Amino acid sequence: MSCLQTIQDYGLRSLGIGERLLPRENFTLCEQFTLIGSGMLWNIYFGVIALLTGFFFATALGVGKASANPWFRKPAEWFIFIFRGSPLFIQFFFGYFLFLSLKSEYAFFAPFTAAWLGALIVLFLNTAAYSGEIFYGALQSIPKGDVEAADAYGLSGWSRFRRVIWPTSLRLAWPAYTNEAIFLFHATTLVFFSGFPAWQQRGDALYYASYFADKTFNPFVPYPILAGYFILLTLCIIGVFGLINSRLNRHLPQAQRRKIRLRPNLIR
Amino acid sequence: MFSFCTDPSILDDWFWTACYLTTGVHMSFYMSFLKVLMLLAVTAPVALAFGFGGAMMARARFAPLSWVGKGYIALVRGVPDIAFFLFFVIALDQGIEYLRHKVLCSDWDMPVRQGNDFVVCQAAKMPLGNAAQWVHETYGFSLAVFTFAIVFGAFAANVLFGAMRAVPRAQLETAEAYGMSHRQTFWRVLVPQMWVYALPGLSNLWMVLIKATPLLFLLGVEDIVYWARELGGTKTPRFTDYPHPDWRMWYFLALLVFYLLFTRISEIALDRLMKRLTRGQATTGGEAQRRAGA
Numbered sequence: 398m399s400c401l402q403t404i405q406d407y408g409l410r411s412l413g414i415g416e417r418l419l420p421r422e423n424f425t426l427c428e429q430f431t432l433i434g435s436g437m438l439w440n441i442y443f444g445v446i447a448l449l450t451g452f453f454f455a456t457a458l459g460v461g462k463a464s465a466n467p468w469f470r471k472p473a474e475w476f477i478f479i480f481r482g483s484p485l486f487i488q489f490f491f492g493y494f495l496f497l498s499l500k501s502e503y504a505f506f507a508p509f510t511a512a513w514l515g516a517l518i519v520l521f522l523n524t525a526a527y528s529g530e531i532f533y534g535a536l537q538s539i540p541k542g543d544v545e546a547a548d549a550y551g552l553s554g555w556s557r558f559r560r561v562i563w564p565t566s567l568r569l570a571w572p573a574y575t576n577e578a579i580f581l582f583h584a585t586t587l588v589f590f591s592g593f594p595a596w597q598q599r600g601d602a603l604y605y606a607s608y609f610a611d612k613t614f615n616p617f618v619p620y621p622i623l624a625g626y627f628i629l630l631t632l633c634i635i636g637v638f639g640l641i642n643s644r645l646n647r648h649l650p651q652a653q654r655r656k657i658r659l660r661p662n663l664i665r
Numbered sequence: 666m667f668s669f670c671t672d673p674s675i676l677d678d679w680f681w682t683a684c685y686l687t688t689g690v691h692m693s694f695y696m697s698f699l700k701v702l703m704l705l706a707v708t709a710p711v712a713l714a715f716g717f718g719g720a721m722m723a724r725a726r727f728a729p730l731s732w733v734g735k736g737y738i739a740l741v742r743g744v745p746d747i748a749f750f751l752f753f754v755i756a757l758d759q760g761i762e763y764l765r766h767k768v769l770c771s772d773w774d775m776p777v778r779q780g781n782d783f784v785v786c787q788a789a790k791m792p793l794g795n796a797a798q799w800v801h802e803t804y805g806f807s808l809a810v811f812t813f814a815i816v817f818g819a820f821a822a823n824v825l826f827g828a829m830r831a832v833p834r835a836q837l838e839t840a841e842a843y844g845m846s847h848r849q850t851f852w853r854v855l856v857p858q859m860w861v862y863a864l865p866g867l868s869n870l871w872m873v874l875i876k877a878t879p880l881l882f883l884l885g886v887e888d889i890v891y892w893a894r895e896l897g898g899t900k901t902p903r904f905t906d907y908p909h910p911d912w913r914m915w916y917f918l919a920l921l922v923f924y925l926l927f928t929r930i931s932e933i934a935l936d937r938l939m940k941r942l943t944r945g946q947a948t949t950g951g952e953a954q955r956r957a958g959a
Contacts (some may be wrong), residue, residue, distance in 0.1 A: 490893075
């Protein structure tokens with residue numbers, strides 16, 4: 398069987414399109430590359446959607462935590478503490494079993510027990526908490542002069558936030574936020590190892606990698622492939638976030654721009 | 666456990682709960698919390714030692730050694746950690762068995778990898794097939810510790826490497842001016858001073874390590890996640906005296922609370938340690954303490 402044929406059969410296997418049965422023996426390198434790559438679609442899906450939706454919630458959380466009003470501050474602080482203080486792995490389990498018991502009461506929650514929605518919600522809340530803390534930190538370190546200048550121009554309330562505070566805080570937070578994004582993509586590999594079942598063996602990249610490692614009892618092929626894919630993905634994220642970073646800092650002279658330093662060194 | 670627990674079906678709610686929470690399996694559940702704490706207690710120093718070694722290597726003046734150190738740091742940090750955990754456990758196991766195979770069964774003429782199988786001679790099996798149950802468990806646990814130490818060692822190496830570079834250059838120059846050798850400068854001046862720079866990074870790492878402990882479950886150790894899944898599942902009256910519906914959600918809620926408390930306590934403790942370490946240091950923190958005291 399040629400490699401092209403394999404790609405046709407298994408390229409979209411993680412979405413349920415193509416050959417139903419996974420290969421069982423005599424695994425070729427091509428099969429491993431194709432299936433693990435196909436699983437990456439799930440990692441990208443979880444990462445992108447959670448990041449996009451989480452961004453807005455995180456902004457709200459950051460502003461809430463920085464607010465002087467305890468009715469906004471306390472809930473934001475607690476939310477951030479709960480999601481940053483406990484392991485994502487446990488959050489996945491808890492979320493899954495929570496949705497499972499809700500499902501037995503109300504049929505409405507049936508889709509929530511599937512990974513595509515349930516795990517996405519957990520990831521969304523989790524990334525919102527981590528990014529919310531980053532945005533909070535950035536809001537705290539806005540140069541005093543910027544705010545004073547805004548006051549001097551007669552800006553106040555929403556327009557001051559929209560035109561001065563928010564853009565400046567984004568600019569400050571962006572390098573840290575890039576790391577958070579990279580790290581979120583790494584965290585998506587946990588989904589199918591927690592409670593969420595991989596329905597009809599439609600899993601993510603790590604799911605397939607461990608499938609191959611279990612079948613061949615040889616970890617030296619599938620895991621390096623997975624690592625390669627993730628390094629590529631990381632480079633793409635750095636590229637995209639770097640573009641946004643230069644757009645955010647386009648008014649500054651070249652030398653003053655803050656470089657993004659790669660520091661993805663955490664486990665949630 | 667209690668004397669009134671002989672027939673749970675007639676007890677009222679409070680007594681039932683008391684009996685339920687003290688059954689034998691629940692005791693194993695509580696013991697698994699100790700297992701997690703033990704993992705932390707063992708892993709943290711080992712990982713710190715790995716990190717120290719890695720940072721020293723990365724600083725080495727002999728280029729290949731410094732490449733190895735830097736490569737170790739870069740490699741582990743670029744890839745999802747969980748992939749590393751899954752990889753190392755099998756790889757270490759096979760590596761040990763392969764070495765034992767080479768030493769113990771040198772007359773073996775078949776290849777070790779036959780298609781999908783990894784075949785070594787009986788004497789090289791680790792642990793031996795006829796070993797006691799606790800040997801298997803201990804072996805699995807130490808593999809897990811070693812894996813954690815490798816991964817977290819890389820993170821710690823990165824932190825310590827940064828901290829060693831953060832020590833003011835003037836301090837080292839002073840040491841050299843006093844005629845200290847390279848080694849003496851390192852051990853007597855650099856190492857004692859670097860901790861205050863390393864502590865924020867290391868305390869962050871400690872938090873991360875705490876949150877990584879549920880991954881033990883993936884390494885095949887019977888840890889808290891394993892027991893929470895076991896105990897929480899629906900129990901029918903046929904198999905147990907304490908039938909209950911699916912309670913896994915509550916068990917995981919308990920784990921969540923356990924981790925939150927643990928994080929909070931660590932935060933407070935590390936805060937105190939930071940205060941203690943900054944005392945007398947030539948940093949803003951140390952200066953502020955001096956002013957407050959004066």
